[in-house]
Amino acid sequence: MEYYMITYHGREYEVSWEQVKCAQILMITRKRLKKQPTEWMKVLAAVDLENDPPSRFVRDEVFQAA
Amino acid sequence: MKWISGYWIRAVLIVIAVTAVVTLAVWHPWDWTPGESFTRTATAAAAIIGAATGAAVAIVGIGTLVQRSRTDRREEWWRRYRWALEESGSSTRARRRIGYAVLETLATSQLAGPTETGIIDAVTQSHVGLVASWDTMSPQGNGIESEGL
Numbered sequence: 001m002e003y004y005m006i007t008y009h010g011r012e013y014e015v016s017w018e019q020v021k022c023a024q025i026l027m028i029t030r031k032r033l034k035k036q037p038t039e040w041m042k043v044l045a046a047v048d049l050e051n052d053p054p055s056r057f058v059r060d061e062v063f064q065a066a
Numbered sequence: 067m068k069w070i071s072g073y074w075i076r077a078v079l080i081v082i083a084v085t086a087v088v089t090l091a092v093w094h095p096w097d098w099t100p101g102e103s104f105t106r107t108a109t110a111a112a113a114i115i116g117a118a119t120g121a122a123v124a125i126v127g128i129g130t131l132v133q134r135s136r137t138d139r140r141e142e143w144w145r146r147y148r149w150a151l152e153e154s155g156s157s158t159r160a161r162r163r164i165g166y167a168v169l170e171t172l173a174t175s176q177l178a179g180p181t182e183t184g185i186i187d188a189v190t191q192s193h194v195g196l197v198a199s200w201d202t203m204s205p206q207g208n209g210i211e212s213e214g215l
Contacts, residue, residue, distance in 0.1 A: 001159065017163075018154070018162060018166065018193070019193075019194050019195070021163075021166040021170070022166075022190045022191075022193045022194040023194065024170065025166070025169055025170050025173050025186065025190045026187060026190050026191065026194070028170065028173045028174055029173055029183050029184075029186050029187035029190065030187065032173070032178075032180075032183045033180065033183055033184060033187060035187075044194075
């Protein structure tokens with residue numbers, strides 16, 4: 001699991017790749033629903049998952065015996 | 067059955083109206099006089115009415131096919147959505163990413179109407195988890211926080 005550091009209201013938070021992706025999906029749905037995204041959605045969605053380096057990587061793969 | 071009350075009803079009504087006008091133009095019953103051959107004009111009118119009925123039936127048939135196709139595609143959309151949702155909750159990182167990528171694609175699909183988009187919105191918000199509560203959090207805190215899914 002990859003984590004990214006974001007600053008929200010002057011505080012730093014560590015968010016996962018999945019949470020950022022969720023926020024990016026929510027930006028799409030909010031636009032289609034003509035609803036304003038919340039502030040945290042905008043902050044999270046602004047993370048560039050392709051280029052921004054993650055702050056932490058946690059191996060969470062589950063390996064099962066064949 | 068929105069399409070029946072909208073576009074397709076209007077199309078059928080236009081066909082019927084055009085048929086009526088053409089029939090009157092060919093038949094012109096106002097010029098009919100006793101002794102004139104009625105059969106000839108009546109046959110032409112019947113042919114036109116038959117053709118118009120056929121056209122109307124064809125329009126309704128095409129409408130049904132279009133509707134069926136759209137229903138099939140939306141059912142497929144739902145099937146893919148359920149699959150993507152399951153994948154996004156997978157314990158494997160690679161599968162989760164595929165799931166989210168498909169969810170993102172499905173969110174932009176034209177097959178997703180307001181209801182489907184609303185569902186994606188609600189479910190995705192629940193996926194984000196505690197992050198959603200930041201807007202109501204006290205500004206005091208312990209600095210770096212990690213929010214797991």
